[in-house]
Amino acid sequence: MKTTTKQKIAFSILFLCTIIVVLPVVCIFWIIIKNGYKGITWQFITAMPTEGMRQGGVYPAIVGTLYLVCLSIVFSLPMGVMAAVYLNEYAKDNLLTRLIRLAIVNLAGVSSVVYGLFGLALFVTFMKFGVSILSGALTLAIMNLPVIITASREALASVPYSFREVSLSLGLSRWQTIRHSVLPFAIPGILTGAILSLARAAGETAPILFTVAAFYLPHLPKSIFDQAMVLPYHLYIISTQIPNISRETRYATAFVLVGIVFTMNIFAVIIRSRLRKKKKW
Amino acid sequence: MVINPISNFQRQTSNFPASPAGSQPPTATKIAVKQLNLWFGKVLALKNLNLEILRNEILGVIGPASSGKTSFLRQLNRLNELEAGFRMNGEVTLDGTHIRQVKVEALRKRVGMIFALPQVLPISIYDNVAYGPRMHGVKSKSEIDGIVEDSLKASFIWDEVKDRLKELATKLSGGQQQRLCISRTLAVKPEVMLFDEPCSGLDPISTAKVEESMLKLKEKYTIVLVTNNTKQAARVSDRTAFFLMGELIEIDKTHKVFTAPKDKRTEAYIQGKFG
Numbered sequence: 177m178k179t180t181t182k183q184k185i186a187f188s189i190l191f192l193c194t195i196i197v198v199l200p201v202v203c204i205f206w207i208i209i210k211n212g213y214k215g216i217t218w219q220f221i222t223a224m225p226t227e228g229m230r231q232g233g234v235y236p237a238i239v240g241t242l243y244l245v246c247l248s249i250v251f252s253l254p255m256g257v258m259a260a261v262y263l264n265e266y267a268k269d270n271l272l273t274r275l276i277r278l279a280i281v282n283l284a285g286v287s288s289v290v291y292g293l294f295g296l297a298l299f300v301t302f303m304k305f306g307v308s309i310l311s312g313a314l315t316l317a318i319m320n321l322p323v324i325i326t327a328s329r330e331a332l333a334s335v336p337y338s339f340r341e342v343s344l345s346l347g348l349s350r351w352q353t354i355r356h357s358v359l360p361f362a363i364p365g366i367l368t369g370a371i372l373s374l375a376r377a378a379g380e381t382a383p384i385l386f387t388v389a390a391f392y393l394p395h396l397p398k399s400i401f402d403q404a405m406v407l408p409y410h411l412y413i414i415s416t417q418i419p420n421i422s423r424e425t426r427y428a429t430a431f432v433l434v435g436i437v438f439t440m441n442i443f444a445v446i447i448r449s450r451l452r453k454k455k456k457w
Numbered sequence: 458m459v460i461n462p463i464s465n466f467q468r469q470t471s472n473f474p475a476s477p478a479g480s481q482p483p484t485a486t487k488i489a490v491k492q493l494n495l496w497f498g499k500v501l502a503l504k505n506l507n508l509e510i511l512r513n514e515i516l517g518v519i520g521p522a523s524s525g526k527t528s529f530l531r532q533l534n535r536l537n538e539l540e541a542g543f544r545m546n547g548e549v550t551l552d553g554t555h556i557r558q559v560k561v562e563a564l565r566k567r568v569g570m571i572f573a574l575p576q577v578l579p580i581s582i583y584d585n586v587a588y589g590p591r592m593h594g595v596k597s598k599s600e601i602d603g604i605v606e607d608s609l610k611a612s613f614i615w616d617e618v619k620d621r622l623k624e625l626a627t628k629l630s631g632g633q634q635q636r637l638c639i640s641r642t643l644a645v646k647p648e649v650m651l652f653d654e655p656c657s658g659l660d661p662i663s664t665a666k667v668e669e670s671m672l673k674l675k676e677k678y679t680i681v682l683v684t685n686n687t688k689q690a691a692r693v694s695d696r697t698a699f700f701l702m703g704e705l706i707e708i709d710k711t712h713k714v715f716t717a718p719k720d721k722r723t724e725a726y727i728q729g730k731f732g
Contacts, residue, residue: 342576
């Protein structure tokens with residue numbers, strides 16, 4: 177066989193694989209939009225559910241999801257970034273550090289239902305936060321930590337070593353160097369990682385199942401110690417637990433959930449490209 | 458208005474003496490290295506090094522790759538300590554004080570460094586120069602303005618950048634970036650400046666400009682220049698040291714090293730017989 181023929185075959189296979197990756201995404205979006213767009217009305221987004229959730233909107237579930245996501249980032253972002261700074265900038269390569277790295281990798285591999293049970297045991301029962309937004313947010317925060325730490329470490333490692341040398345050679349302390357010559361240039365990567373991990377958290381069902389999610393609440397949560405309705409769980413129950421609900425409502429709920437996640441991902445891309453333009457080397 | 462940049466710089470900075478020359482009787486020796494051995498892991502990078510660096514001289518350090526010249530340079534401001542597996546014995550003194558007894562930040566402030574490739578930070582020209590002084594606690598805007606202007610003048614780049622101080626430093630040409638790095642080091646008012654192959658990535662005209670600024674700077678600073686370009690050492694340094702395999706082979710007045718080297722290996726290296 178000729179070299180050019182071989183090359184053409186290789187390119188075709190590679191291209192085909194790439195297309196196949198994109199296909200499910202396009203299909204999911206297509207199906208959800210096609211079946212759900214009619215259900216998306218202003219009332220659907222801003223109204224409380226009525227008639228046993230068969231009518232009305234998903235407003236409390238949207239609010240609950242946003243509360244949960246925002247509170248979890250408050251816990252996980254500072255902790256994750258600080259741990260990443262320690263691991264990447266200070267930690268010596270010894271047994272302890274290697275164990276910590278191993279733990280982080282393993283934490284990322286734990287299935288989400290295990291996080292849910294862990295949250296139930298630690299936050300709900302042991303620490304007596306009850307089934308509440310706080311318990312759910314902490315559970316999601318722990319689930320997000322390995323992702324944020326890994327993304328932050330990659331962002332820190334991508335800052336050229338020479339920046340640190342320059343700063344140290346001017347007589348700055350190590351902390352000053354990290355604070356002013358390393359972190360500012362790692363922020364785009366850190367933020368992107370954080371938002372992507374949040375987007376994933378927003379769509380998770382298992383970790384919130386036992387820690388925060390309410391089947392139905394007639395009011396919005398008043399404090400972080402309240403239960404809340406959350407979109408993924410709401411979608412799950414209207415799809416499996418409630419008979420005679422219109423197909424359109426289910427797809428519209430999925431539409432809202434995917435829409436929130438998608439919007440967050442778009443935000444991540446915008447932030448990254450904006451900051452990249454400003455801080456380029 | 459034409460102002461001689463150097464005299465202007467000296468006049469303005471005379472309020473901040475770079476070295477405590479007034480309090481101590483200045484000796485001819487700025488840095489003394491005695492029986493210095495350096496290891497990286499199991500590799501002995503410098504063997505029993507003894508030499509002195511004199512005040513306000515340019516000491517050129519030449520030698521082939523892995524001769525230990527950069528390790529020697531990075532020892533003078535203790536940058537070697539960042540490497541894993543680094544060990545040393547022997548002593549290095551700056552103005553008679555052992556450099557390991559000085560706080561490392563204070564030492565590096567006094568002994569500045571210019572790296573092989575121009576390492577500007579991806580921030581504005583102004584912020585690059587102001588970076589050191591700001592971090593060292595200079596708050597007043599006008600004082601920082603003054604330091605930035607003086608430092609840029611002292612490395613002969615002021616006229617080229619004065620109208621675009623807010624632009625990104627990474628947009629400058631390589632030669633301008635390297636002179637900006639010199640300004641940035643000058644801004645923290647060092648006493649000694651270490652140049653680690655500062656012209657290895659520059660064209661001949663930029664190289665000439667950097668060399669010209671080094672010759673002016675030695676009036677105020679002590680300079681150590683590590684270079685792969687033996688001709689550069691011949692052009693600018695007062696004395697030249699030749700390193701080979703971690704050992705100091707020869708150190709003497711530059712014209713002696715280049716015209717009548719004592720050691721055959723020095724002669725062979727200078728003539729380009731090995732490299």
